[in-house]
Amino acid sequence: MLDLLGNLQRTHSCGSLREEHVGQTVVLMGWVARKRDFGVFTFIDLRDREGITQIVVSEDFAPEAHTKAKQARSEYVIAVKGEVVARSPETVNQKIPTGKIEVLAKEILILNDSKPLPFELEKVGSQNLASEELRLKYRYLDLRRPQLQRNLMMRAQAIKKIREYMDSLGFIEIETPILLKSTPEGARDFIVPSRIYRGKFFALPQSPQILKQICMIAGFDKYYQIARCFRDEDLRADRQPEFTQLDVEMSFVNQEMVYSVIEGVFRSVFRLIDVELPEKFPRMTYNEAIERFGTDKPDLRFSMELKDLTESFKTAENIASSPFASALQNGGMVKAITVKGKADYSRKQLDELQEFVKRYGASGLTWIKFLEETQSPLAKFFSPEKLTEFAEKAEAEKGDIVLIVAGKKSVVLPALGALRIEIAKRENLIDKNTYKPVLITEFPMFEYNEESGQYEPAHHPFTSPMDEDLEFFRRAVEKDERELLGKVRAKAYDAVINGYECAGGSIRIHQREIQELNFKAIGLSPEVAKERFGFFLEALEYGAPPHGGFAAGIERICMILCGTENIRDVMAFPKTSSTQDLMMDSPGKVDESQLDELGIRIISD
RNA sequence: GGAGCCGUAGUUCAGUUGGUUAGAACGCCAGCCUGUCACGUUGGAGGUCGCGGGUUCAAGUCCCGUCGGCUCCGCCA
Numbered sequence: 001m002l003d004l005l006g007n008l009q010r011t012h013s014c015g016s017l018r019e020e021h022v023g024q025t026v027v028l029m030g031w032v033a034r035k036r037d038f039g040v041f042t043f044i045d046l047r048d049r050e051g052i053t054q055i056v057v058s059e060d061f062a063p064e065a066h067t068k069a070k071q072a073r074s075e076y077v078i079a080v081k082g083e084v085v086a087r088s089p090e091t092v093n094q095k096i097p098t099g100k101i102e103v104l105a106k107e108i109l110i111l112n113d114s115k116p117l118p119f120e121l122e123k124v125g126s127q128n129l130a131s132e133e134l135r136l137k138y139r140y141l142d143l144r145r146p147q148l149q150r151n152l153m154m155r156a157q158a159i160k161k162i163r164e165y166m167d168s169l170g171f172i173e174i175e176t177p178i179l180l181k182s183t184p185e186g187a188r189d190f191i192v193p194s195r196i197y198r199g200k201f202f203a204l205p206q207s208p209q210i211l212k213q214i215c216m217i218a219g220f221d222k223y224y225q226i227a228r229c230f231r232d233e234d235l236r237a238d239r240q241p242e243f244t245q246l247d248v249e250m251s252f253v254n255q256e257m258v259y260s261v262i263e264g265v266f267r268s269v270f271r272l273i274d275v276e277l278p279e280k281f282p283r284m285t286y287n288e289a290i291e292r293f294g295t296d297k298p299d300l301r302f303s304m305e306l307k308d309l310t311e312s313f314k315t316a317e318n319i320a321s322s323p324f325a326s327a328l329q330n331g332g333m334v335k336a337i338t339v340k341g342k343a344d345y346s347r348k349q350l351d352e353l354q355e356f357v358k359r360y361g362a363s364g365l366t367w368i369k370f371l372e373e374t375q376s377p378l379a380k381f382f383s384p385e386k387l388t389e390f391a392e393k394a395e396a397e398k399g400d401i402v403l404i405v406a407g408k409k410s411v412v413l414p415a416l417g418a419l420r421i422e423i424a425k426r427e428n429l430i431d432k433n434t435y436k437p438v439l440i441t442e443f444p445m446f447e448y449n450e451e452s453g454q455y456e457p458a459h460h461p462f463t464s465p466m467d468e469d470l471e472f473f474r475r476a477v478e479k480d481e482r483e484l485l486g487k488v489r490a491k492a493y494d495a496v497i498n499g500y501e502c503a504g505g506s507i508r509i510h511q512r513e514i515q516e517l518n519f520k521a522i523g524l525s526p527e528v529a530k531e532r533f534g535f536f537l538e539a540l541e542y543g544a545p546p547h548g549g550f551a552a553g554i555e556r557i558c559m560i561l562c563g564t565e566n567i568r569d570v571m572a573f574p575k576t577s578s579t580q581d582l583m584m585d586s587p588g589k590v591d592e593s594q595l596d597e598l599g600i601r602i603i604s605d
Numbered sequence: 606g607g608a609g610c611c612g613u614a615g616u617u618c619a620g621u622u623g624g625u626u627a628g629a630a631c632g633c634c635a636g637c638c639u640g641u642c643a644c645g646u647u648g649g650a651g652g653u654c655g656c657g658g659g660u661u662c663a664a665g666u667c668c669c670g671u672c673g674g675c676u677c678c679g680c681c682a
Contacts, residue, residue: 039638091640119616124631124643127617133674186682233681460682
């Protein structure tokens with residue numbers, strides 16, 4: 001028989017009682033985390049989101065409560081009324097904050113029972129946690145785990161801190177619509193059919209980009225929003241189809257002013273985990289990041305930078321007969337990383353690393369073991385002296401191994417950049433308690449797409465070119481000298497922390513003429529530009545102020561705050577990597593009548 | 606679109622060269638137990654080896670296909 005809650009009120013959480021409460025009569029409510037039954041008395045570990053308190057129920061002291069306690073099973077929901085008593089010194093539990101006290105039950109109500117759970121919430125001994133598939137199906141149970149409860153509470157704290165900080169700077173929170181209009185640039189849109197305008201569709205926002213710029217034109221000056229965004233692209237460990245951004249826009253600002261807001265908001269949020277980020281973040285240009293780390297989001301918690309061996313190899317005597325000859329002839333490069341003290345890597349380990357870089361399109365990986373004598377597959381082509389010279393050029397010392405990739409720049413840099421991270425993980429080179437922010441600046445305005453042979457926007461099409469490169473930009477578009485597009489840098493920047501792109505933004509174009517040039521540069525005809533963005537081009541003609549801003553990924557920030565590498569650990573209801581919700585079983589079918597109303601017919605393949 | 610890893614009691618895993626009745630721990634159920642906190646202890650129940658097909662005297666084990674989960678490449682202005 002279940003008991004009714006009636007008027008009974010909780011007086012404390014299960015994490016709040018301490019020695020100072022001894023003697024008080026309290027009411028706790030929560031879930032039975034564990035029960036230890038000794039016949040004439042029973043211990044219950046009672047859990048709520050704040051913690052665990054031990055309940056003692058004695059047959060002598062409270063026979064009715066004891067009967068209830070005997071009935072209780074794991075995850076039953078119970079209410080306990082009783083007295084806080086101090087534990088004797090030898091029975092204190094050091095492992096939990098409430099361990100110096102326990103609650104001697106006078107009355108117990110069983111508010112609800114529970115079937116045995118499909119998996120255990122706490123892993124025991126060497127047991128692993130249940131598979132993520134099962135936990136996602138029973139997300140409401142998985143979310144009872146203290147770890148996930150802590151993560152979601154941290155997320156709530158982070159968002160609260162952000163709002164406080166933005167408010168303190170005079171930013172105004174403005175909500176923008178979820179039902180927008182599709183603009184085929186960028187990511188794939190999620191679209192929503194219109195019932196009233198049959199055959200027409202809304203699109204969910206990939207970000208509120210245009211709307212926040214419109215807010216600037218509307219004179220709001222400093223806008224922010226905790227905005228939900230949607231992108232219908234394949235998932236990754238740090239990517240979900242819907243996610244949350246801190247979206248910010250400011251008028252009358254240059255990059256420096258935006259940087260200081262980014263720095264301030266991150267500093268404020270990281271104080272939640274007692275981390276004091278520097279007042280000014282280090283800066284690095286995009287080109288420098290790519291050359292030194294092989295990525296535009298470098299993890300600066302460890303060094304192991306990429307070293308350029310291109311010139312050394314070019315001037316080597318037997319280069320023509322070496323495997324690098326063709327790579328170098330085609331304007332390629334040779335780069336290396338040096339792994340400290342790992343000249344003892346085995347054949348098997350090197351084969352694995354070889355396979356690893358091949359995933360990034362590298363033709364292979366070669367190496368020099370820098371010992372008393374150098375060892376290398378390259379010894380067939382180069383003298384020991386030359387190999388030593390290469391190794392020293394890669395800043396290797398005796399006992400190190402130099403890992404070398406050669407080929408096209410667009411392959412070598414990402415492959416070695418990824419290898420750098422992989423080795424750092426394998427060799428435990430990353431101190432989990434350090435936090436290294438960096439601002440990446442001077443992104444290219446356009447990227448050359450090798451497949452299409454076209455220049456494509458690297459950021460979004462509202463990004464302003466750098467003042468220094470404006471003439472290049474004009475010439476490139478107006479005189480159709482398209483190769484000049486590759487030289488145009490944008491007023492675009494990213495904030496990177498520990499290798500995660502946590503925020504990105506730009507100074508926007510606020511003049512119609514430049515905006516039209518940019519649409520032309522990315523291949524939008526004036527007609528198409530007008531159809532898609534006509535309202536925006538028009539808005540630029542009514543006194544648009546200079547403006548810029550950024551967007552910061554809430555989940556990625558929370559991942560770092562919570563020390564997890566998985567975005568699902570900081571979202572309440574995430575989807576699987578194939579975009580399903582295993583709990584609700586979404587996406588799901590809809591009734592034929594719903595489709596009829598929308599004028600939609602399903603074509604099966 | 607492509608690649609890798611994984612799928613065996615409720616859960617986490619083991620399962621040898623293809624071989625006879627598929628095991629362990631935890632959980633669950635029943636009993637005992639006055640200080641546990643991963644309680645202890647005695648006993649018990651519990652299996653579509655993801656699914657489909659094939660090879661074989663014989664398949665959890667080998668082969669093909671398929672579904673699902675995770676990770677990565679492409680993709681993510």
